[in-house]
Amino acid sequence: MASLVLGLSAAFVWRLGEERARAQQEAQVAEQVGQFMLQAFEAADPRKRGKGEAEATAREVLEAGAARLAADPAGSPTLRARVQHVIGKAYMNVGQSQRGEALLASAAEALLSPQVDRPLEAADALNELAVILANGKRGEEAEQVARRSLQVVAGAGGDQAPGR
Numbered sequence: 001m002a003s004l005v006l007g008l009s010a011a012f013v014w015r016l017g018e019e020r021a022r023a024q025q026e027a028q029v030a031e032q033v034g035q036f037m038l039q040a041f042e043a044a045d046p047r048k049r050g051k052g053e054a055e056a057t058a059r060e061v062l063e064a065g066a067a068r069l070a071a072d073p074a075g076s077p078t079l080r081a082r083v084q085h086v087i088g089k090a091y092m093n094v095g096q097s098q099r100g101e102a103l104l105a106s107a108a109e110a111l112l113s114p115q116v117d118r119p120l121e122a123a124d125a126l127n128e129l130a131v132i133l134a135n136g137k138r139g140e141e142a143e144q145v146a147r148r149s150l151q152v153v154a155g156a157g158g159d160q161a162p163g164r
Contacts, residue, residue, distance in 0.1 A: 032079045037065065037086065058094050062087055066099070081110035081118070085125045097132045104129040112152065119156035123149045 065087050069080065088103030104125045111122035126149035133142035 029076075029078050029082065032076070033082050033086065036068070036079065036083050058090075059096065062090055062094070062096070062099075066103070077110060077113065077115045078118070081107050081113075081116050082121070084110065085121065088125070089128055092128060092132055097136060101129060101132045104132065119152050123152040123156070126152065 065083070069083055069087065072080075084103045084107035088100045088107055091097070091100035091103060108122045108125040108129060110116055111118045111125060126145050130142045130146040130149065133139075133145060
């Protein structure tokens with residue numbers, strides 16, 4: 001009986017250590033995404049712009065973020081995919097559907113790759129891409145992308161909402 005309790009305790013401690021390491025990795029990626037976006041927003045800092053220059057627009061901030069992302073192709077695949085997703089969604093929200101479409105499609109593929117393996121986030125990016133396509137009157141493409149999103153969620157065994 002003591003051996004069974006000891007074995008179960010060891011398994012619990014091992015599993016707890018794995019979950020802690022995963023949580024630390026998630027926190028690190030979230031911190032990196034936050035830092036990346038913060039640096040993009042620094043373009044809007046009036047102290048760093050010349051006197052008399054107009055304030056930076058949301059589009060200019062997004063352009064700075066997209067340019068920075070394009071300039072660093074060797075960065076972490078997870079960071080790159082998550083930032084593409086965030087910037088793609090932001091482009092979608094400011095009416096720049098074409099830019100958003102390209103970034104969301106790229107983010108979805110990267111999030112599904114074995115290096116990143118974040119299927120629920122990929123499904124979220126695919127859902128947003130389907131909305132862009134549907135709004136652009138590209139119904140068949142939108143339906144295909146939406147079906148793919150559903151397949152990704154089903155394959156992930158997730159009954160939770162994508163990206164949650």
